[in-house]
Amino acid sequence: MNLKTPLFLLFLLSMVENGNAQSPVSGYGFAENNNSFQEASGMSATLVNITTREKIKTKGSEYVDESFREATVNGGSQYFDLRYNNYTGFFEYKKSVTETVSLSKESNTAFSFKDGRTYLLKKYNLHKTEKEEYLLVVGTKDAKTTIYKLERIEFIPYKEAYNSYQQEKLPEYKLKKPLYFIEFEDTITPIEKSKDLEKVFPNHSKELKKFISQKNIDFKSDEIILIQSFLNSLL
Numbered sequence: 001m002n003l004k005t006p007l008f009l010l011f012l013l014s015m016v017e018n019g020n021a022q023s024p025v026s027g028y029g030f031a032e033n034n035n036s037f038q039e040a041s042g043m044s045a046t047l048v049n050i051t052t053r054e055k056i057k058t059k060g061s062e063y064v065d066e067s068f069r070e071a072t073v074n075g076g077s078q079y080f081d082l083r084y085n086n087y088t089g090f091f092e093y094k095k096s097v098t099e100t101v102s103l104s105k106e107s108n109t110a111f112s113f114k115d116g117r118t119y120l121l122k123k124y125n126l127h128k129t130e131k132e133e134y135l136l137v138v139g140t141k142d143a144k145t146t147i148y149k150l151e152r153i154e155f156i157p158y159k160e161a162y163n164s165y166q167q168e169k170l171p172e173y174k175l176k177k178p179l180y181f182i183e184f185e186d187t188i189t190p191i192e193k194s195k196d197l198e199k200v201f202p203n204h205s206k207e208l209k210k211f212i213s214q215k216n217i218d219f220k221s222d223e224i225i226l227i228q229s230f231l232n233s234l235l
Contacts, residue, residue, distance in 0.1 A: 060173035062087035064151050068094045071113040073103075082111060084119060086153040087173060089133055091119075105132065122148065124181060124188040135181060135188075139225040144235045146183040147228045152176045177220040182228075192219055197227065204234050 068081035081094040085102075091111055093101040109121040111134070118141075119134040135148035154176055159169035180191045182200060189200050194212045198205035211230050217223045 058171045058173060060153075060175075062153055062173050064153070064175065068092075069113055069115065071111050073108055074110055075112075079114065082113075084111070084134065086151050086175075087155065091134065105134075120148075122181070122183075122188050124190060126179075126190050138180075138222060139228045140232070143228055143232045144184075145228055145231050147224060148181040148183065148188070149222075150179045150181070152179065180219065180224045191224060194219075201231065201234075204231070207234060 062085050063083060064086050065083065068083045070079040071082045072079055073082070083092050083094075084090075085092055088102070090105065091103045091108065093103055095101045105121055111119045118137045120137065121132065122135050123130060123132045125131070133150055135150055137146065138149045139147040152175075153173050156169075156172045156174055158171045181188050182191055182197065183189075184200055187200075189196060191197060194209055197208050197212075201208060208227070208230075212227065215223070215226055217226060
């Protein structure tokens with residue numbers, strides 16, 4: 001019996017659990033059991049996998065910020081070189097110059113960067129579908145509500161030119177408009193329009209509607225932080 005078979009099967013199961021089953025991978029393996037890494041972050045070696053996706057000629061990037069930056073994980077005290085992949089929805093750890101590790105969502109729920117950014121793993125319902133994503137905390141952190149931001153990147157496939165009037169288009173990673181959320185009394189609600197907020201705060205619906213109209217707030221921008229300040233004065 002091939003001794004490598006069980007390890008490979010475990011890797012496949014890990015890939016399915018992490019939502020990467022369809023990602024092209026040129027190799028497989030597990031992160032080393034680094035005790036200091038595990039103790040400081042809570043990351044288990046059995047819950048990470050190395051993702052070395054094939055590089056193809058595309059426009060754009062999978063990342064809002066491609067640089068690895070120092071961050072702590074799960075409230076730990078040690079810093080690691082990490083970055084967030086806005087396309088796959090997973091955090092990546094720079095294991096070495098040539099290896100990048102994609103971290104499991106199951107056991108890694110909070111990432112705090114030295115530059116002040118904090119990402120929390122949250123579940124929410126959007127258009128009757130339950131989702132789980134890392135959301136960026138924005139606005140005032142000590143307010144009565146919490147505002148989150150989801151920056152998403154979509155992949156637009158290659159488009160062939162079928163005649164002289166059409167133009168060939170390379171595959172492209174494109175940044176979508178951000179989606180914002182509000183958390184109040186342990187419930188997270190996507191905010192896409194004024195009515196979404198009015199449902200969360202029915203006792204203040206009139207004030208909210210008037211404020212949003214006066215300020216002409218764009219629900220696809222950080223202007224939503226103004227609503228958080230206004231709610232803080234009402235609640």
